[in-house]
Amino acid sequence: MIKETKPTVFVVDDDAAVRDSLRLLLKSVGLPVEVFESGQEFLDAERDDRPGCLVLDIRMPGMSGLELQVKLNERHSILPIIFITGHGDVPMAVEAMQAGAVDFIQKPFRDQDLLDRINQALEKDAGSRRMLAERNMIRKRLESLTPREREVLDLVVAGKANKVIAGDLNLSQRTVEIHRARVMEKMEAHSLAHLVRMVLEVERPEE
């Protein structure tokens, strides 16, 4: 399912035993895992934006889990966060969910519950990364177009027929057809619909 780098589960918990037991559990199911004892240590680590997810203790001395979440959001991190909470931490968990956490789990927890949540988070992460990668690819293809080809593309996406485009750009219909074929080729579009979808994909979020 996930082809490139194997995703890593990052664990941030100030309690050494909880941290270490999570490391062993994740290791036992063959997931790469890295543990950190504080939010600051995690922020300082060189993670190179590796895929994965974050298992984060909501209560920690100094920087709390919620504070770390805020800092990661400020850095536009897309790393999905699963919060570990204690009893009676529901209000904090709600706050965390509103700030974009994927899930939370109360300790002590059943290993399968946690692993399920981790898998979901990893899938979500892979999905967002795939989407990001696709957008990047589309952007690269768009950048490879000549200014004239780009003009033709915009008009094609706007739904205009070749004849109209030729008129708008003061070109012969034949020339428009050649540009259009080059665009389809450079954009690796299977169909007109595919081409339109790709352009909308990268341009919609930038609005």
Added chain:
Amino acid sequence: MTLNANKTKRASSKRARVSRSAAAEREFRALLDAAVDAIVVIDHQGTIEEFSLAAERLFGYRAAEVIGSNVNLLMPQPHQASHNQYMQRFAETGEQRVIGIGREVRALHKDGSSFPCDLAVGRVSGVDPPRFVGIIRDISARKLAEEQLRRSETELRLAQQLANLGNYVVHLDGSEPDYFSPQMYRILGAEIDSRTGTLAEYLDEWVHPADVDRLRGAFAEMDAGSGSLDVEYRVTLRSGSAKHLHHIAQTIYDEQRRPAKHIGTVHDVTDRRHAEDLARQLQERLTHFARLSTMGEMAAGLAHEINQPLAAIATYSQASQRMLALPQHDPADVLAALTQINAQALRAGEVIRRLRNFVKNREVKREPVDCTRLLEDLRTLAETDARLHNIRLRIESESALPTVYADPIQLQQVILNLVRNAIDAMLDVPGHRREVVLSTRETSDGEVEITVADRGTGLAPDAAEHLFNPFFTTKAGGTGLGLAISRSIVRAHGGRLWHTPNAGSGARFHFTLPITPAATGE
């Protein structure tokens, strides 16, 4: 003055004087006037014949004023009247009451005041009718001294009775009889002047068995050269009731620096002890109540604290199951997990043990306490609250601190109270400042100082003023007892509790405890 009379009448003083030779008369006069004591000569009817210079000084009469008068004018009522009867009886029966014996009587001064005197009466032999010589010595001064002595003895006895304080003198060489004041006997409920016995017998018969060694030690120390003793112990009375005695004694040495006697006091401090016990019990109940309410407030944090090891245990065991199910697993990993499961179960048990110790209603017991160890023991409870509020607790302890003599649980209570206050003061400060620093150091005054510093909002001046008042609180759910109880605990341990502003922001609360003396004898 009980002078006597003779049966025979008629003996004029004039005739008597004429019968003496002139030389004898002069000698008699000189003798009469040289005498320090007053001399009065009367005839058988009590008529004054001679009145010496000293008599003039004593009674305030000139001789000429009284010669020829009845001697009873020198006596106050009712002696005046009875004197006449004595003279009468002597005249009729020859019965002598005072002659040759002397007695203490009261005499009447010319100015109407009376005074005590010693009276000696002699009968002049060889004359008929008989004559009598009275020698009178003023004993006012002596009587006054005696009266004062008696009064001060009475007062001393009364004071001893009121203070429940007895005193004694024991002569070590047996040169004089030992003295034990009546209150000494009363304190012990013994018959006054009953046999006192030796120290060994005292220890054996009276002193509470648990205190015998201590008292014997104190006496041994006094004899070994310290020369003094100051000890408190219990005695068991015949009635079965117990008393607390405060015994102070001192050795008195002779010129050769040899111990001559022990003088000492024994103070019955039973009532004071009981009042102290009662006050202490009340204080302990209040203190215990405060601990319980602290734990109540900390329940959420404590649940979390126990939940941590439980979560770790669950995860370790689940990881182990998964590892063992793998065809090739690393036994070292499974072993590490099992080791941790064990450790975490003990950790959870330890939290519960400390919690139980903390809230247990127990007798206050002072013992030498290692401060570093105490802080480690406290860490679990203190961190519970800190973690709950995302606050770091840093412990900075000087290594090798001396021990203090204290009740460890009460000390933990004080520190925990200060830490929790520090946490409460920082609920609204940003993450990087959220730190409580708990530090200990040895001061130059032979004390251990424990400081709890926060970087919170600090103390408002009016809050600082009332901080230690019972029921004063700045917290919504606070009882206002924490600091008041903490201060009384610290004071009971001989220390001080105060606060200073923290450099930058926040407050620092300090308290001191005296270091255990090298050898602690309870």
